[in-house]
Amino acid sequence: MKEGIRLSKDFYTRDVLEVAPDLPGKILVIKLEDGSFKRFKITEVEAYRGSEDRACHAFRGRTPRTEIMYHEGGRLYIYFIYGMYWMLNIVTGDNNIPQAVLIRGVDGYPGPGKLTKSLGIDKSFYGEDLVLSEKIWVEDTGSVHTVKVGPRIGIDYAGEYWKSRPWRYYL
Numbered sequence: 001m002k003e004g005i006r007l008s009k010d011f012y013t014r015d016v017l018e019v020a021p022d023l024p025g026k027i028l029v030i031k032l033e034d035g036s037f038k039r040f041k042i043t044e045v046e047a048y049r050g051s052e053d054r055a056c057h058a059f060r061g062r063t064p065r066t067e068i069m070y071h072e073g074g075r076l077y078i079y080f081i082y083g084m085y086w087m088l089n090i091v092t093g094d095n096n097i098p099q100a101v102l103i104r105g106v107d108g109y110p111g112p113g114k115l116t117k118s119l120g121i122d123k124s125f126y127g128e129d130l131v132l133s134e135k136i137w138v139e140d141t142g143s144v145h146t147v148k149v150g151p152r153i154g155i156d157y158a159g160e161y162w163k164s165r166p167w168r169y170y171l
Helices: 016-022 112-119
Strands: 027-031 037-049 076-081 085-091 099-106 136-140 148-150 168-170
Touching: 016 037, 016 099, 037 112, 085 112, 099 112, 099 168
Parallel strands: none
Antiparallel strands: 027 037, 027 136, 037 099, 037 168, 076 085, 085 099, 148 168
16 A cells, blocks of 8 residues: 555644544554554544533543543544453544544454454553654545545434434545
């Protein structure tokens, strides 16, 4: 896969509803255990928009788990669910405005749990800075993609309004 240009801090420090639709088609680069790098096209993401969004972890306030969401965009928010999967999220926006984009799929790995398990993403990635990291980042190859929009998945608990927000973006 073609190498691209690493995304800058400016890309991530925008509102989540600007960053999320711009991520499908970008390239997730990760350093493997053997020291090599692998590139994956991001195919699906979901936006979670701060303390007003009932589906966002920040809705319940600032906690040790969500602390990184209150930092400036470009960091990774990683959390564990169902006792078996790590979820990969990219923090967006400015300090003290908790927003993040869940990476739901990359080429070859549909589903957020499958991709983190297959790529070896775990708690050690929590807080990683995508702008400076030597083990994970996102690139832009300049490719143009048609991005589709739909409701987020698996958040019935948040209520009809929040689960029907068209904040899922995919190729």
